[in-house]
Amino acid sequence: MERINYLIDETEEGGRLDKILSEKSEDFSRARIQQLLDQGLILVNDEIKKNNYKVKRGDEITIDIPEVKELEAFPQDLNLDILYEDEDIIVVNKPKGMVVHPGAGNPDHTLVNGLLFHCKDLSGINGVLRPGIVHRIDKDTTGCIVACKNDKAHEAISKQLSNKTCSRDYIAIVHGELPHEYGTIDAPIGRDSKDRQKMTVTDKNGRDAVTHFKVEERFKGFTLVSFKLETGRTHQIRVHMQYIGYPIVGDPKYAFRNTRTDTEGQVLHAEALTLVHPTTNETMTFKAPLPDYFKALIEEMRGY
Numbered sequence: 121m122e123r124i125n126y127l128i129d130e131t132e133e134g135g136r137l138d139k140i141l142s143e144k145s146e147d148f149s150r151a152r153i154q155q156l157l158d159q160g161l162i163l164v165n166d167e168i169k170k171n172n173y174k175v176k177r178g179d180e181i182t183i184d185i186p187e188v189k190e191l192e193a194f195p196q197d198l199n200l201d202i203l204y205e206d207e208d209i210i211v212v213n214k215p216k217g218m219v220v221h222p223g224a225g226n227p228d229h230t231l232v233n234g235l236l237f238h239c240k241d242l243s244g245i246n247g248v249l250r251p252g253i254v255h256r257i258d259k260d261t262t263g264c265i266v267a268c269k270n271d272k273a274h275e276a277i278s279k280q281l282s283n284k285t286c287s288r289d290y291i292a293i294v295h296g297e298l299p300h301e302y303g304t305i306d307a308p309i310g311r312d313s314k315d316r317q318k319m320t321v322t323d324k325n326g327r328d329a330v331t332h333f334k335v336e337e338r339f340k341g342f343t344l345v346s347f348k349l350e351t352g353r354t355h356q357i358r359v360h361m362q363y364i365g366y367p368i369v370g371d372p373k374y375a376f377r378n379t380r381t382d383t384e385g386q387v388l389h390a391e392a393l394t395l396v397h398p399t400t401n402e403t404m405t406f407k408a409p410l411p412d413y414f415k416a417l418i419e420e421m422r423g424y
Contacts, residue, residue, distance in 0.1 A: 128179040138171035198234030208273040213408040221250040243274035260385025263408040264393040276398035287394035290347040293387040294366040302334040305360040309353040329353040339421035
């Protein structure tokens with residue numbers, strides 16, 4: 121078990137224990153600090169304190185970090201919705217609630233587990249926990265995602281993503297009635313310094329991010345919008361739409377507090393993916409139909 125020691129100085133006095141510790145180390149989110157506090161693995165002057173304890177100058181803090189259990193990806197029959205498959209690639213219509221690859225808090229029932237059961241062979245470039253994975257979509261985002269069965273295909277698709285020659289189209293329902301028929305959001309995205317679980321538009325540590333949008337239909341208080349990504353930053357569409365004041369409905373991280381919670385996350389769907397096949401050089405477009413909940417929500421809003 122690894123141990124980390126901190127000494128509180130005068131500039132930190134009076135701050136909340138969990139907040140101070142998350143700011144002192146980039147390795148720990150505030151949620152992780154709170155978890156370690158609950159487990160009694162963080163001591164202040166050899167005493168257990170609550171997460172809202174106000175630190176004092178000279179406080180000696182020790183954090184005991186338990187050893188991380190090695191994760192392992194194994195095959196699981198998850199009845200994947202396969203849109204296309206050949207010897208090089210496989211395109212899946214990912215359902216809501218499915219994480220792409222195993223990680224802390226999601227050791228199994230991921231897309232990778234399902235792919236390992238279905239395909240047997242996947243590219244190994246991204247390691248044992250992310251075999252075949254060349255790009256990701258968020259847990260509660262549905263729709264098209266491509267995986268690669270060999271390293272040659274993996275390198276080819278990765279290059280297309282990097283060169284922006286692989287086209288990804290999304291559709292979402294957002295809060296508010298967008299006044300413009302179409303537009304482009306060009307704003308850099310980086311990690312939120314106040315909440316490491318979120319991304320934000322920032323010049324400080326941001327990377328270029330470009331999202332093109334088009335209004336498909338307006339409802340009372342909401343808009344159906346399609347998107348085309350020029351870049352692929354984490355949470356890009358979600359962050360950009362919050363930035364311009366029209367966050368995605370149901371988004372637990374970036375939407376208004378009064379957003380809908382019955383959608384089980386953001387109403388965002390990766391409806392199409394266009395790429396050049398790594399072997400045949402044929403340009404191919406794959407489409408994933410709107411999930412039932414999304415179609416039902418559209419009909420509901422049309423009835424307002």
